[in-house]
Amino acid sequence: MKRFSWTALLPVILAFLVPTAAVIALRPGPAALPAADPGPVIRVYRAATHSVTPMPLEDYVAGVVAAEMPANFHMEALKAQAVAARTNAVRILAHPGRATGGADITDDHTRDQAFLSPDDLRRRWGSQFTAKFDRIQQAVRGTAGQILVYGGQPIDATFFSTSNGYTASAQEVWGKNLPYLQSVPSPWDASVAPRFQDTKTVSIKDLAAALHLTAVPATPGGSLIQVLGESPTHRITQLRVGDRVVSGNDFRTALGLNSTSFTWTISGGEVTFRTTGYGHGVGMSQYGAEALARQGKTAEEILQYYYRGTQVVPWSKTLVLAAAKRPNP
Numbered sequence: 001m002k003r004f005s006w007t008a009l010l011p012v013i014l015a016f017l018v019p020t021a022a023v024i025a026l027r028p029g030p031a032a033l034p035a036a037d038p039g040p041v042i043r044v045y046r047a048a049t050h051s052v053t054p055m056p057l058e059d060y061v062a063g064v065v066a067a068e069m070p071a072n073f074h075m076e077a078l079k080a081q082a083v084a085a086r087t088n089a090v091r092i093l094a095h096p097g098r099a100t101g102g103a104d105i106t107d108d109h110t111r112d113q114a115f116l117s118p119d120d121l122r123r124r125w126g127s128q129f130t131a132k133f134d135r136i137q138q139a140v141r142g143t144a145g146q147i148l149v150y151g152g153q154p155i156d157a158t159f160f161s162t163s164n165g166y167t168a169s170a171q172e173v174w175g176k177n178l179p180y181l182q183s184v185p186s187p188w189d190a191s192v193a194p195r196f197q198d199t200k201t202v203s204i205k206d207l208a209a210a211l212h213l214t215a216v217p218a219t220p221g222g223s224l225i226q227v228l229g230e231s232p233t234h235r236i237t238q239l240r241v242g243d244r245v246v247s248g249n250d251f252r253t254a255l256g257l258n259s260t261s262f263t264w265t266i267s268g269g270e271v272t273f274r275t276t277g278y279g280h281g282v283g284m285s286q287y288g289a290e291a292l293a294r295q296g297k298t299a300e301e302i303l304q305y306y307y308r309g310t311q312v313v314p315w316s317k318t319l320v321l322a323a324a325k326r327p328n329p
Contacts, residue, residue: 039145039315042089044115045103052103053117057093060105061086062133062140066121067107067114068159069286071132074293077286078139080302083312084157084284085113087147090315091154143299145314148307150180154318155310160279161286162193164234164261167306168281172231173249180307181282183233188291193278196287198258201272210254213242224266235260235281249280283307 039057046053064085065078073081092098092105092112099106107115122129148155156178158170163186170181190196204224208216216224228245229238236248237260248260259277266272284306292302300312 076293079299158283162278164277186288193287
């Protein structure tokens, strides 16, 4: 009996395997996903270094979201913030070189939007940097290129921390009527915002100095501060303080109050203010967005609630950047 040999079967085995291997080698693999468009270059004036830093738009948006909203917020709230930040940047890019040193925008939150670089965030977050920045980048990538438009143009997507129960219209705060910046109820802030209500006490002497008063009543009492105007959303629009008439916004800024929705008491040479809400009140309430996200609302639903009549579209669908787009650095 002839002994069986595996060697004799080797040519047969190879005959079956080689064609199969060839087919496998030639079969195309999964198509690579296209890289996200980093967008046009935006030049940011950094106040700390008095320098202008150019960067891709999407990198800038990540720095704004990280600076303006807590990284542990719900992902849909972070996405809504990313769209608002990108919208403001795209609108500003239509007017290149408007800021200091030929920059397009500053990192000063009182003028534009706050911005922090990855190095800034490493110093701020320490060992939590990777986890927190990953969440920010996820929100930015998840909304890549998306902006808010009204009538086909990028809107002024203003936002603030906490409402007093209602957002304010642009008309009542800044005197300009924008159809997408109207007052809407935002009652959820009270349940989630840590600074929904706050108190601050200042001496009458410091108040007079902050407002440059030349005359203060000898016995101030109720005559020191008088409300001359109040908005439908219970924000003070105008006051008489001593011998001056000031706007609610100027008063808030001078004294460092959280909002223009406040009451006060005077006792023993001091004024104690009780504020409700935090920020100017116009546009998207960030803590309102967080509360809505927790209720299951999407970023687009949140944005369209606070910015009435707007649409979320890719910035490339607008013509606003036609003359402003610059190559990536």
